[in-house]
Amino acid sequence: MATSINRRAALGVGTAATAGVVFGSTSAASASPDSPPEQEVTETPAQRVRAAYRQAANRAGGRWRTYISVAGTAGGVTPVVAKDPDEPVQAYSVNKIAVAAAVLDKVDRGLITLDQRIDVTSTLVIPGGDGIFSLDGAYPSSVTLGHGLAALLTVSDDTAVRICGLVCPTLEINQILTDKGFPQTQVQPGSSPNRFFLGTTTPRETHDLLQALVNGTLVSPASTHFLLTALRSPIAFTDGIRHNMSSDERLRVATKAGWYADGRNEAGLIFNPAGAAVLTYAMFADGQAEPDNYGATHPVRQATAAMGRRFVDAVTDPPASVSVPRQTPAYRPSNGG
Template sequence: MNLAPVLAAMTFVFFSSMSVPAQTTTTLTRRDVSQAFKLAKQKSQGNLGAAVMDFQTGECIDINGDLPFPMQSVYKLPIAINVLSQVDKGTLKLDQRIQVTPADYVTTAQHSPLRDKHPDGIETTLNSLLELMAGESDGSACDVLLRLTGGPRATSRFLQEIGTTAVHVLNTEKEIGANSSVQYANTATANATVGLLKTLYNGRTLSEESRSRLLNIMTNTPTGPRRIKGKLPPTYSVAHKTGSSRTVDGVTAATNDVGIITFPDGRAVAIAVFVNDSRADSATRDEVIADVAAAALKYFSAK
């Protein structure tokens, strides 16, 4: 018997009730959420790692939360935190001028609005590079900021210093673009990622000014509108960072989204969703992330 149509129907029925995690008479149990995560994994046609943490209670629900997944551009989040940490220390300044040359640019196969708009190079500010990296996921801006902060491994050391040991930044964007296997060295677990987001949210790592700056950039990003935000009402605010790889031979190594969701009443949760080595199409991969977010938010909104 072919079970695929049956599974598809079950998945549709289950997630149809998840699309709006608003105040309703229907609530979910932890078991319901775990089942939703399992169905999302099946839907992904690949691997899924996800975690959601309620900042108020500390409660966390995950699937494969301690397994490492390739971050792709999610790794720009810890890089941005390190940049702003150095701004807070006075090592770097937001208004300092930085000369960017064509030699700094990632390949044309990689995303870089900076390169596309200024092919001959440009002198710009550190703040502009930060906004390009964290807001528009610009690979060239990322590599320049990595250089200014001591390279990828300096970011990894910074993460260890603040207690984040399962998020690894080891390569530049250029290196990842030159060899797709390199992305698998730059990994994070979902549980470690929501822990990092909690550290950011609580202001333990950055000044209030720097924290607000980064969260504002992440809230206004145009990337990934159908991922975490895909099935949430507009009354929920989402500060997030996406990560995406190319599709090779029908397999997409990374479709990710991580961030902080703020409820209308001011409560907040951290969420990290990594979809890895998926054979599903782009819309389905995005919906997998949206399904995880919707199920988790419906559960936590009833608390």
């Protein structure tokens, strides 16, 4: 798809011929009827993604640590944004993907099962915060491990973190992640061996963990399907990358957000209609205005919503090749019954 040179590029060139070109338009606004036709410049998906990121991040302000890549037509991925990609950052709930991967690694090895039941007591429940367990009001109760992981990855349930800790203690999670090649994606020990804070990562490691997931090298095929299905579900995070999308488009985005204090993070994968994972993003931002606003009007959430719309448009056509296509899940609304 051909588009005219974007506004950022036009200002960078600084010539009279391009100075009037606005991003998304097909001709210069100031051109006279007798002027020669404006030459179109074809932007690659990588260029469009990079421009969308820079424009939205600059508008939001604050500090960003980011790693974004797009898939090439011949396979592999090409980095398009690398902003302090190896700097350790507080991951917040983005690290729930890593925690789930460690738990599912034990499932893959037959040490635990998704259908085993976990006792949920009032002392296990984290009051307030995010999720559904704190809304129950009827404890003790029990859930399956699979239920806990689904809550962890979709509604970002904080109590589900403690459920994971019961079956995969802090040091074991960190060792599993280190053995898989992610020594900086680690949880932080808490008040007991089974409790932890969500810890740190780097943009590059989170990006590479997501790449390993979609390529089928992080966990087993069954566990890969479980993780991607949860992260692409309609109830997964919609205030950021997926905000300005249709329901079908949202199902093509596997995403996980994290927030605490002034930090606003999001990482995930965007798939094209053919099932190719065509864009991988890991973005960690802090220092913006409104630190007590955790909603969609926060500057970072507005920025990532703008990015997401343009990311999807940039990489949908032409489709990128991929070694392991992932079928987009179907959304089937229900009216009860």
